[in-house]
Amino acid sequence: MFERFRRRALAPLVTTALAAALLTIGGPPSAEAAVPATIPLKVTNSSGRGEPVYIYNLGTLLTTGQQGWADANGAFHAWPAGGNPPTPAPDASIPGPAAGQTKTIRIPKFSGRIYFSYGQKLVFKLTTGGLVQPAVQNPSDPNRDILFNWSEYTLNDSGLWINSTQVDMFSAPYAVGVQRSDGSTVNTGHLKSGGYNGFFTALRGQPGGWANLIQTRSDGTVLRALSPGHGLETGALPASVMDDYVNRVWQKYSSSTLTVTPFTDQPNTKYYGRVSGGVMNFTNSAGAVVTSFQKPDADSIFGCHKLLDAPNDLVRGPISRTLCAGFNRSTLITNPNQPDTTTAGFYQDVVTNHYARKIHAQMADGKAYAFAFDDVGNQESLVHDGNPLQAYLTLDPFS
Incomplete structure (x- = not known):
């Protein structure tokens, strides 16, 4: 049982969904790349929530292969050695913008995740193999009752790839974007009006155990819906569902x-x-x-x-x-x-992946990363530019 619920160490490069996209559209680094060492990431808090927001930029520094985190200025900090049992990681949090405000940080040539949480800082620990990520399918995970989410990104000499992902869970709504070298912008990940509540309402109404994917806090706050793969781990979905x-x-x-x-x-x-x-x-x-x-x-x-x-x-x-x-x-x-x-x-x-079906139905542009290879047929919520001026992360309303 412990093996099934063991929290995962941060992958050396990118998570499955983004790695697939990079293989599909990324290609090798350009010899003439002009991507700077860091670019701005503009974080806008349109959530309407009053709690403080905390931001984390965690991943692998592509120039060295070291795992660590970046501060608000884009400076890299390597993780110290971990332990067994895991030891507390340094506090890598960056204070985020208040509701209705924006904050710009800088992101380096990383492959990893930008986490954000509401109300509480996330708990990160280090093992001898690296960073332990939150795994809220485990009921004893210290982040189980925290409202949070993350985006995946890679910035390298060939440009920026940044996505919104629901591969592991559907939670706090957000969108990502990039300003291209010509000044135009493109974004993805926004829900339709009413899409956040619409998704949970639809999932609750789906027979066969799908409603069991929803996790709530003791005060009744809806935190997330686990992906069906994690639902199999917890017993929320029967193993015979497909x-x-x-x-x-x-x-x-x-x-x-x-x-x-x-x-x-x-x-x-x-x-x-x-x-x-x-x-x-x-x-x-x-x-x-x-x-x-x-x-x-x-x-x-x-x-x-x-x-x-x-x-x-x-x-x-x-x-x-x-x-x-x-x-x-x-x-x-x-x-x-x-x-x-x-x-x-x-x-x-x-008989289908109803979790993915209901997510796609609520996306403004129809795009999502509801399972790892949702990029087959270009259905993924990913933006890319070879020479980005700026990236965007928008914390959207819970409606």
Whole structure:
């Protein structure tokens, strides 16, 4: 049980969702990059809440590979050595803007997270392996009753990638943006009017245990909804929640072929999936088996890992990403040609990732990172610019 609820150490570079986007659109650093060592991040508090806000910029300094935090001026501070049991981390908090106010800090060439919390500072600890992040699916996590959220970003010589993410949880609403070198701005992550309450109302009304993903404080404050993968850990969702759909997919492709064209710029690169002996084997155009998949369980689907592991290669990883998106969006039965990028067909089966479905339905631009490979078909809430002038983080209303 302890292993299931053990809090995670901060990844050396980026979290899964952002790493996937960087592989897709980032490319290698430009030899002519003119990105400065730090850029401004303008934080605007439009939440309407009266509690103090605390901001944290935590991650890996790309020039050295060291893990640490950045202060309000963008200066890097390496974490000290941790311990076992974990030891308290230095206070890396930056006082955020009051309601209705803005504050500008600077962010360095980092790959990591910008956390923000309301009312209380977050509790961070250090193990011998690095920083321990909050893991509020664990009922004993010290951050369980704190209202907080985070954005993921990478700033390097090729520019800025910054997202709003719901891969782990849906919580305090926010949006991100970037000012491009021509002065124009682009943003993503805003909810529709009424979208915050609308999401929780919709999740409460979804039968099958989905309402159990919602976590509240003892005073009744709604804190968050856990992602379904974490819901499996806590027992909020039954382990069999996706079994019926998976069984139907396996049955369909026992007698027909699933065609995966993983690269939009390589339409002739195709892989062909058929189920034989309970295993889905993929062949290339020459008929050679290139990779195989066991029938995935719900955890593998929601987490896009384990039986749907996606290594950073050019064959299994891209196929697995496509399968993961197809299972979460329940498009594999309705369309034998994947990835399916027609959003009208997403989440239409009674067995689907209802958490992701309800998040996307409440986003102003329809974009979200509701599961790790939500960028398949460009459905992710991510902005990028190769020479950014400024980044934005807007704390939105709880309505």
